[in-house]
Amino acid sequence: MTEVKGMSDEAESPATEEEAPERGENRQPIVSVLGHVDHGKTSLLDLVRSIGVDRQASVMDREAGGITQHIGATEVPAAVLNDTCAAMMGGRNFKSPGLLFIDTPGHHSFTSLRSRGGQLADIAILVVDIMEGLQPQTIESLEILRRTRTPFVVAGNKVDRLHGWSSERGRAFIASFHEQRKDVQALFEDRFWKLVGMFGEHGFNLERYDRIKDFRTDVALVPMSAKEGEGLQDLLTVTVGLAERFLEDRLTDTLGDAEGTILEMKDEVGMSKTIDVILSRGVLQTGDRIVFATSDGPATTRIKGLKRPRGMAEMRDAGDRWESVDHVEAACGVKIVAQGLERALAGTTVRLAKDDEALEAAIAACHEECRVDIDLQEEGVVIKADTIGGLEALAFELGQLDIPIRMATVGPVNKRDILTAESAKDPLNRIIAGFSIAPNREVADRLTAEDATVKFVAGEIIYHIIEEIETWRADTKAAAEAAAREDLVHPGRLLYLENHTFRGRDPAIIGVRVIGGRVHIGQRLMRPDGSQVGQVKSLRTRDSEDVREANQGDEVACAIQGPTVGRHIKEGDEFLVDVPESHARRLRKVELTAVEEEILEEIVRLHRKENHFWAR
Numbered sequence: 216m217t218e219v220k221g222m223s224d225e226a227e228s229p230a231t232e233e234e235a236p237e238r239g240e241n242r243q244p245i246v247s248v249l250g251h252v253d254h255g256k257t258s259l260l261d262l263v264r265s266i267g268v269d270r271q272a273s274v275m276d277r278e279a280g281g282i283t284q285h286i287g288a289t290e291v292p293a294a295v296l297n298d299t300c301a302a303m304m305g306g307r308n309f310k311s312p313g314l315l316f317i318d319t320p321g322h323h324s325f326t327s328l329r330s331r332g333g334q335l336a337d338i339a340i341l342v343v344d345i346m347e348g349l350q351p352q353t354i355e356s357l358e359i360l361r362r363t364r365t366p367f368v369v370a371g372n373k374v375d376r377l378h379g380w381s382s383e384r385g386r387a388f389i390a391s392f393h394e395q396r397k398d399v400q401a402l403f404e405d406r407f408w409k410l411v412g413m414f415g416e417h418g419f420n421l422e423r424y425d426r427i428k429d430f431r432t433d434v435a436l437v438p439m440s441a442k443e444g445e446g447l448q449d450l451l452t453v454t455v456g457l458a459e460r461f462l463e464d465r466l467t468d469t470l471g472d473a474e475g476t477i478l479e480m481k482d483e484v485g486m487s488k489t490i491d492v493i494l495s496r497g498v499l500q501t502g503d504r505i506v507f508a509t510s511d512g513p514a515t516t517r518i519k520g521l522k523r524p525r526g527m528a529e530m531r532d533a534g535d536r537w538e539s540v541d542h543v544e545a546a547c548g549v550k551i552v553a554q555g556l557e558r559a560l561a562g563t564t565v566r567l568a569k570d571d572e573a574l575e576a577a578i579a580a581c582h583e584e585c586r587v588d589i590d591l592q593e594e595g596v597v598i599k600a601d602t603i604g605g606l607e608a609l610a611f612e613l614g615q616l617d618i619p620i621r622m623a624t625v626g627p628v629n630k631r632d633i634l635t636a637e638s639a640k641d642p643l644n645r646i647i648a649g650f651s652i653a654p655n656r657e658v659a660d661r662l663t664a665e666d667a668t669v670k671f672v673a674g675e676i677i678y679h680i681i682e683e684i685e686t687w688r689a690d691t692k693a694a695a696e697a698a699a700r701e702d703l704v705h706p707g708r709l710l711y712l713e714n715h716t717f718r719g720r721d722p723a724i725i726g727v728r729v730i731g732g733r734v735h736i737g738q739r740l741m742r743p744d745g746s747q748v749g750q751v752k753s754l755r756t757r758d759s760e761d762v763r764e765a766n767q768g769d770e771v772a773c774a775i776q777g778p779t780v781g782r783h784i785k786e787g788d789e790f791l792v793d794v795p796e797s798h799a800r801r802l803r804k805v806e807l808t809a810v811e812e813e814i815l816e817e818i819v820r821l822h823r824k825e826n827h828f829w830a831r
Contacts, residue, residue, distance in 0.1 A: 241466050242546045243290070243313040244458035245335060245495060249359070250342030251350035255372040258441035259342055263316060264289055266299050266447065287478045287491055288548035289316045296451060302387055303452040310459050311466070314451070315546045317493065335476045335493060337465055338458050339367040340450065345406050345438065346376050349413040355678045357417050362611070366461060368435050368453050369421065371410065375440040377402050382443035389425055391445055392438070403438070410436065424453050430460070472577070473497030473545070473567040477507065480559045481550075486522070486537075488556040492565055493548050499567060500542040505551070506577035507565045508603075509558035510625055513581035515568065520552035560585075560625060562602030587623055595619030596684075597636045599628055600650040609650045612681050618688075619644070628654035628671065633661065636669040642695060643688050648680055649673035696805055703801055706814035707732030707792035709740070709773070711784060717772060720779040722752050725786075727773045731810040732792065735764045740775065740790040745821040748790055749777025767810065794818050799830035 248256045292313040297304070317336060341356055343349065349357075360367050375382045379399040383391065392400065407423065414421040414434065424435040435453050439446025458466065475494040483489050490507070499505075503518045522537045543549045551565070559565075563584055568574035587603060589610040598613065598620055600606035606623050613620060621644070622635050632647055639645045647662075647669055654662050654671065662671040670691075672683045708731040715726025727734075734740075740748040752774040754762050765771045778784045791814065794802070802815060822829040 241311055241459075242495075243292075243311050243315050244337040244455065244462065244466060245315045245317060245493065245546055246338055246340060246454060247317045247336035248340045248342060249356040249367075250370075251344070251347075251352040251356075254342045254344040254347070254350070254353070255370075255441045256342050259340070259370060259372070260289065260316060262441045262444055262447055263291060265444070266291070266295060287317065288493060290314070290547065291316070291451075296455060300448045300452045300455075302390075303448050309455050311455055314455060315493075315548075334363045334365055335495065336365065337462050338454060339365050340370050340454060341367050342370045342372050342441075343410065344373050345371040345403075345410065346373055348410055349417075351678055352676065354417065355676075357414075357419065359608070361418075366457055368424075368437060368450065368457065369414075370441075370450055371407075371436050371438040372441055374403065374438050374446070375443045377406070382440050382445045384444035385448075386445050388438045388446035388449045407436070407438075424449065430457060471497060472569060472573050473499045473503075475499070475545075475549075475565050477559055477561050477563055477565055478548075479561045480556060482557075483550075486520070486550075486552050489522070489553075490551050490556050490559050490565070491548065492551055494543055494545045496545045497567060498542055498544050499549070499551075504568045504574070505553070505565050506568050506574065506581055507556070508560045508563035508581050508585050510560065511558070512585060513578045514555055514558060515574070515578075516553040516555045518551055518553050522550040522552060560602060562604045587625075589620060589623045590614075591623065592619040592621055594640055594644060595621035596639070596644050597622045597632050597647045598649070599623075599632065599647065599652050600625060601652050605650045609648060609677060609680065612677055613648070613684075616681070616685065618684070627652050628658060628662065630658055633658055633669055643691055646670040646672065646684065646687065648684055650677060650680060651675055703805070704735070704738055704792065704794050704798045705733050705802070705807075706794055706811050706818055707734045707738075708814050709734060709790045709792075711786050711788040711790070712770070713786050715772075716780050716786065718774075719781065722749070722774040722776040723778050723780050723784065724772055724774045725780065725784070726770065727790075728770045729765050729767050730789075731767055732808075732814050733764055733766045734773070734792050739793045741793040741818075741821070743789060743791060743817075743821075745824065747777075747793070748784060749775040752776050791818055791821075796822070796830050 248259060250256050290313055293309055293311060296311075296313060297308045300309075339360060341353070341360070343353055359365075374380055374388075377399060379396060379402070381391075381395065381399075383394075392403070395403070411421045420433045421436050422433040424437050427433045427435055435457070437446060437450045437453055439450055441447075473494060474496040475492040478491040478493060480488060480490050499518065499521065501518055501521055504515060505518060506513055506515050508514075521540050521543055523540055523543075524537060537550070540549075564581070566577040566580065568577045585603065587606060589607060596613070596618060598606060598609050600609055603625055606625055610620055610623060621639070622632070624632070628647055628649060636645050636647050645668065649671070650673070652673060653659070661667065662669065670687055672680055672687065674680045674683075707729060709727040710730050712726040712728055716724075717726070718724035734751060734754070736751055736754060739750050742748060754765050754774075755772040756762060757770065762771070765773075775784075784790075794815065799815065799819060807815065819830055
């Protein structure tokens with residue numbers, strides 16, 4: 216499809232047998248699930264895990280092909296896939312040895328986890344609530360998929376919420392749709408076409424998977440219900456089918472030195488520092504030398520142990536239920552135990568270095584991977600992230616808003632970050648944006664104090680961070696403009712009211728109505744001919760309340776130092792608030808009312824009779 220760049224034309228014309236490079240056996244595609252909050256990502260993964268329950272009665276059954284969970288991943292082997300999708304496949308079997316679902320948060324998988332210059336995931340499933348359509352996080356997911364050139368399938372979830380829809384666990388969508396009443400089918404079609412329109416607004420051609428003639432031009436929609444367990448076989452069939460058809464080179468690139476992507480570093484009881492890794496290529500064994508990235512550059516160590524959770528233990532809470540293995544093969548998840556891993560950067564690649572030549576190549580590749588490809592400016596904001604990929608993703612979104620970046624580093628917020636942000640000349644740039652990070656203990660209180668000099672915005676979802684930054688910058692700009700307006704002398708026009716002379720001189724106290732703009736204590740007044748009147752000393756309302764400013768429509772008693780009533784001024788006169796030349800220039804950059812602009816132009820014309828270049 217045009218927007219799904221992973222499905223390239225090259226995939227349709229593989230090299231001939233004589234031209235093809237040496238390849239290994241197919242590995243299982245790595246799948247990541249994306250989507251808006253509450254649209255069903257977790258329910259989908261739970262449904263995937265549930266399909267192998269019958270095969271998990273014993274360790275023997277599980278080893279024979281039941282679903283297993285690795286570090287941060289769930290593996291659905293070919294035996295389970297073929298059995299689940301038998302009705303869809305018509306007796307044929309998949310070429311792939313299975314599917315490996317990454318269990319990390321969807322956005323983090325794509326913004327942070329990279330493999331050999333691309334994304335760790337080979338293909339993605341974008342979960343969309345068919346009743347709600349595209350939401351902010353769904354749109355962000357689409358942009359990530361477009362930017363990373365990753366092929367994807369849309370899971371149109373929650374068809375069971377359509378009024379009158381009848382679900383049956385394990386049934387394919389195609390079979391289910393034909394069993395629905397005509398009015399229910401019409402409801403579905405209405406939701407479907409609304410989705411088509413939404414995707415079209417973002418440049419994607421959405422089509423129901425069973426109606427697609429060319430998967431290179433259309434994005435496949437697979438309607439389903441993760442809650443009721445309906446339509447999963449359709450989704451698995453389409454996902455594996457797309458991967459096998461368009462990602463052959465990637466899935467057969469299994470020979471050569473092992474490579475994997477670090478999900479996170481952990482401190483496990485009894486094992487010290489470990490790293491959770493998705494191995495995407497090759498084989499790792501105990502005792503192997505590996506190269507990994509740190510904030511200070513490449514580092515090397517030797518594997519002391521390889522661990523997998525025992526049985527079906529949940530990866531996030533395996534406790535002491537670990538078992539050692541001698542080796543692991545791609546694609547899989549594994550926990551690596553070794554010295555020096557506390558500095559390992561999540562989202563970067565761990566590489567096997569069998570000999571000196573491989574070591575040199577791995578170090579060079581690690582250096583390149585550690586290079587942050589972000590355009591830095593002399594003036595701008597400070598950004599932080601837990602991974603290089605996350606840092607670049609955050610920088611990309613800020614670039615879309617033309618927000619400059621001064622410093623971009625991986626790791627928790629530290630004192631240097633605060634000092635850099637504080638030194639920004641533009642107040643709008645005195646901000647630290649953090650993706651999946653927190654401040655260290657030394658500066659945490661300083662960032663959250665009421666009198667903090669730097670704004671700290673952090674979160675696990677980039678679009679939330681961007682929204683908060685935009686809101687803060689808009690509020691800060693508005694506050695600055697309001698403060699500037701307070702300091703600036705604004706244009707105003709006053710009318711000396713009939714029968715409102717309270718004192719004739721020293722100072723003259725008269726009743727005035729502000730017929731345009733505003734007047735403030737301390738400002739000077741002039742006549743419409745440009746001659747000076749005097750300076751405003753005080754303003755008082757009809758309720759005898761002293762005020763510092765009066766605005767259009769207000770009537771106040773105004774004390775003016777300078778003129779004498781009857782000699783210099785008289786009832787019925789109009790006065791203008793005289794604006795200093797430097798203020799007139801600044802007023803051009805702030806938002807004025809139409810009346811204020813009109814009065815300002817009159818004041819400028821009066822001054823330019825004496826000085827042609829006044830306020831230019």
